[in-house]
Amino acid sequence: MDEKDAGGYSVSYEREDIAFPVYVISALAAAFLAAAWFTGLTIWLALGAAAAGFAYYNFPLLETGRATMGANQYGVFIQAFGLIRWRAIDKIDLISIAERDTTIHELQIGLKVPLSSALVTDWRKQPFYRSLMRLPWSMTPANVVRVRLGTFNQPADEIHRTLLRMWRYFRS
Incomplete structure (x- = not known):
């Protein structure tokens, strides 16, 4: 049996409150990584990697249909x-x-x-x-x-x- 085939009563993540911070951190990660690309400074790369890691860790909160x-x-x-x-x-x-x-x-x-x-x-x-x-x-x-x-x-x-x-x- 797979996770998708469980059926019955189910609950999923709510989208209202929790999606916004994940999207904001994702946008910050993209901005920091772009700044690292254009300036070549490692501080922007470190900040971008940290923000991207946080957004990636919290990505399941965006899967509201699952x-x-x-x-x-x-x-x-x-x-x-x-x-x-x-x-x-x-x-x-x-x-x-x-x-x-x-x-x-x-x-x-x-x-x-x-x-x-x-x-x-x-x-x-x-x-x-x-x-x-x-x-x-x-x-x-x-x-x-x-x-x-x-x-x-x-x-x-x-x-x-x-x-x-x-x-x-x-x-x-």
């Missing part, structure tokens, strides 16, 4: 991670983390089995050009998959409720 996370009858799928079986999931929690003046919502999926047996399909091996880009997930040593929900096109509590409802239905 499903980033979701669920189907087989389990929960996460882009560049894989498809986690419903029966391998121990808990699905929505955690609110206060950072400065904002609240970050994070979905934590606890696994009851080792990751190698929890995954129906493993999408962690990415082509080299994708391996340098932002990942929507992180894994803790306690066998918990963490996904930040702030950049998705649906509210965090709605994503959590939908995944809980599907988990209760499909695990039995």
Whole structure:
């Protein structure tokens, strides 16, 4: 099974807030690299390379049509991670983390089995050009998959409720 064939309920990145900074940094990178080309100064090249690297790392935020996370009858799928079986999931929690003046919502999926047996399909091996880009997930040593929900096109509590409802239905 491929990432594109996952089907079912899915969420993707929201385009409104997050696309603008990526486009601005891309334009700055182009301007810095053009300045390096015309002036021959390495400072412009260094600034252009740093800005281009930042824009490249955040490029997945522009892929609004691609499903980033979701669920189907087989389990929960996460882009560049894989498809986690419903029966391998121990808990699905929505955690609110206060950072400065904002609240970050994070979905934590606890696994009851080792990751190698929890995954129906493993999408962690990415082509080299994708391996340098932002990942929507992180894994803790306690066998918990963490996904930040702030950049998705649906509210965090709605994503959590939908995944809980599907988990209760499909695990039995």
